Amino acid sequence: MNKLHHTQYKKNYRNYILSCINSDDQELKTDQDKINYLFNRFYSEYSWNISRVGKKAALAEWLSGLAIDIEYYNDEIVKLAIKLGSIDENPSEKLQEKIVSGYWDFMANMILNLESEVN
Numbered sequence: 001m002n003k004l005h006h007t008q009y010k011k012n013y014r015n016y017i018l019s020c021i022n023s024d025d026q027e028l029k030t031d032q033d034k035i036n037y038l039f040n041r042f043y044s045e046y047s048w049n050i051s052r053v054g055k056k057a058a059l060a061e062w063l064s065g066l067a068i069d070i071e072y073y074n075d076e077i078v079k080l081a082i083k084l085g086s087i088d089e090n091p092s093e094k095l096q097e098k099i100v101s102g103y104w105d106f107m108a109n110m111i112l113n114l115e116s117e118v119n
Helices: 008-021 032-054 055-062 074-084 093-118
Strands: none
Touching: 008 074, 008 093, 032 055, 032 093, 055 074, 055 093, 074 093
C-alpha cells in the first residue's frame, strides 16, 4: 500500500482503534459506546497523571502500558503504519525508527480526536 492522504489514514486508524476496544464487563454495541468506555476507563485509571504531565502524555503513557489491545511490538507497529496507509511500503530504517518512537504519542492523538466525537 502507498501512503494515503492524512484524512484517509486517520480514518483507518480511527477504525483500527475502535476495533481494539473491548470490555469484559459490558457490551459495547456502537462506536459511541466504545469511545465512552475508553475515556471513562482512562479517566478513572489515569486522571491523577493528567495534571502532572498533561492529557496527551498521560494518555500515551496509559496506552504504552497496554491499556487496550493495540500493536506494541516495533515490527508490528511499522507493519500497521504501512497497512493503514500512514507510510509507504519498504520504509527506510530511519523512518521505521521515527514511526516506532512516536507511536504512543501518535495513538494518543488519534484517541483524543475520538473524544471530540462525544462532546
